[in-house]
Amino acid sequence: MNLYDSSMYRNWAPVLARLIFGATFLMAAYYKIPGTESFTMEVNMSAAAGIPFPLVAVFLAFLLELFGGLALVFGVWTRVAAFLLAPFVLLIALFFFRNLADQAQFGMFMSCMGLIAGLLYVSVYGARHAAVSKDA
Numbered sequence: 001m002n003l004y005d006s007s008m009y010r011n012w013a014p015v016l017a018r019l020i021f022g023a024t025f026l027m028a029a030y031y032k033i034p035g036t037e038s039f040t041m042e043v044n045m046s047a048a049a050g051i052p053f054p055l056v057a058v059f060l061a062f063l064l065e066l067f068g069g070l071a072l073v074f075g076v077w078t079r080v081a082a083f084l085l086a087p088f089v090l091l092i093a094l095f096f097f098r099n100l101a102d103q104a105q106f107g108m109f110m111s112c113m114g115l116i117a118g119l120l121y122v123s124v125y126g127a128r129h130a131a132v133s134k135d136a
Contacts, residue, residue, distance in 0.1 A: 014128040018072050021118060025069030025085065032062035049095045064088055072122070075131020082122035089116050 003009055031038040039058065046054035064084065071081035093112035097105040127133070 011129045014122075014125070015130045017118065018075065018078065018122060018127060021082075021115075021122065022069045022072030022074075024115070025065040025072065029062050029065035029069060032058055032065065034059060034062065045096075051095055061088070075127035076133045078127035078131065078133075079123050082119040086116045086119040086123065089119065 004013075032042050033039055039062075042058045042061075043054045046058055051057050068081040068085045068088075071077045089112050093109050093116075097109040097112065099105045100109060
């Protein structure tokens with residue numbers, strides 16, 4: 001039997017992936033805490049990228065990343081959180097990494113696509129094991 005065929009792997013690999021996804025969004029939210037210097041920097045970067053109402057946009061991004069990240073970590077409303085985070089990441093990719101001729105931006109764009117792929121997968125299959133809510 002292969003490692004990836006074992007029930008332990010099938011049960012815990014999705015949990016680990018969910019924790020990594022959640023940590024990614026919680027770290028992003030950390031840099032958007034309203035009233036901090038990094039929040040102001042995020043607002044300025046968003047304005048420079050052409051995002052309308054950057055102050056409101058960054059605040060809403062903070063809320064989505066915070067609550068979406070927590071939902072993924074704890075397995076509560078996991079499918080809904082992943083479903084909402086996927087188009088959010090697509091918007092980030094389209095606004096911030098649109099110069100695909102630049103190798104660094106292309107790499108970041110493709111990283112966003114990978115994150116979206118994982119979020120779509122979680123939105124279909126949910127939290128699986130070690131979740132607060134079984135219907136997550």
